[in-house]
Amino acid sequence: MKLTRKMVLSRAKAAELHSVRKLNCWGSRLTDISICREMPSLEVITLSVNSISSLEPVSRCRQLRELYLRKNRVPSLAELVHLKGLPRLRVLWLAENPCCGACPRLYRMTVLRNLPHLQRLDNQAVTEEEVSRALVEGEEVTAPSREDLGNGPPALSYVLSAVDATGETPRDPLSLGQEEASVQGQLGLKPPSRDRFPSFSQREAASSRKNRNNILTAILLLLRELDSEGLEAVHQTVVSRLQALQKQELQEDVE
Structure with a gap:
């Protein structure tokens, strides 16, 4: 299901998209949130329990402070690339997505290495010591190409990008x-x-x-x-x- 202008304005009780600051779309069966590109003032958005796979649309929300994405279909930690340009992002809830993988520690270290300004990840406070460790133990991710997204298990995308970041x-x-x-x-x-x-x-x-x-x-x-x-x-x-x-x-x- 696509998040539409009508749905956004109704839930946010706003007159225009550019004025929306908070939006709650929990459990709305959403797959397409492309309209987020038209909400530059968005500060808090709840998208948990949906079927979202791409974080690219929220890369335009430069004022975003809190992003809740628990229980979606984000396939790869390479999607973190779209969050790197959000200077005010401090809270991220990404747990229970395919990208989290089988190793919680590696997952957390990788997220914090790429988003070191987070203050809270998956409802747990982030410490300065964790961020320091993440810079050493975490993986640097790069955005996968369209060809990469169509080949192989999604959970491997960010792992393989660390080996072949240049496409060689x-x-x-x-x-x-x-x-x-x-x-x-x-x-x-x-x-x-x-x-x-x-x-x-x-x-x-x-x-x-x-x-x-x-x-x-x-x-x-x-x-x-x-x-x-x-x-x-x-x-x-x-x-x-x-x-x-x-x-x-x-x-x-x-x-």
């Missing part, structure tokens, strides 16, 4: 940073061989390596969100998979 081909796993490389070592993973596909044409081999590298890069980044129990489960799965592959290779050699 992701780095080869052999040249990953120390953190990703250490994860490989912990799981007992060997660097992929560059000569694994000798029977393929050069083009097919390059394409296959690129796809494999993209998948490996995404996996290594997602591992950062797991605790020790989760990493142990992954380790056991990897060991079992390696043993199965080694057994299969031995059988092929015998034949």
Whole structure:
């Protein structure tokens, strides 16, 4: 459902859109809030329990101080880019959206790194110590392209943008940073061989390596969100998979 001029004026009890300062649209089944671009004086807006996926329209609301978006369909923390230009934003409630992911700490650190002026996030006060940690532990996000929005799971968008912020081909796993490389070592993973596909044409081999590298890069980044129990489960799965592959290779050699 689209938020219309009539709905806004009725709920805000205002005569013109440019004069609206507070608006409550809780639980209104909204998917389109593009009309927010026409409300430059908006200071507080409640949009919780709807189906909103894009925050771009509120990027025009330069006076916005409080934004409530709990239980919507915001797919990626890359949407935070649209809030960076709001100098007065101090309260944000974004919990229970797909972009929050499985790691609350990484989510909170990423939000605070990109919006360090927040005083309250998801109904919890923000401390100066948190903001300082966020500048180190959080991820810097960039707005995804339209092509990116149409490919792959939305929850991965902000993670992948940290690796490929310029749109270039992701780095080869052999040249990953120390953190990703250490994860490989912990799981007992060997660097992929560059000569694994000798029977393929050069083009097919390059394409296959690129796809494999993209998948490996995404996996290594997602591992950062797991605790020790989760990493142990992954380790056991990897060991079992390696043993199965080694057994299969031995059988092929015998034949």
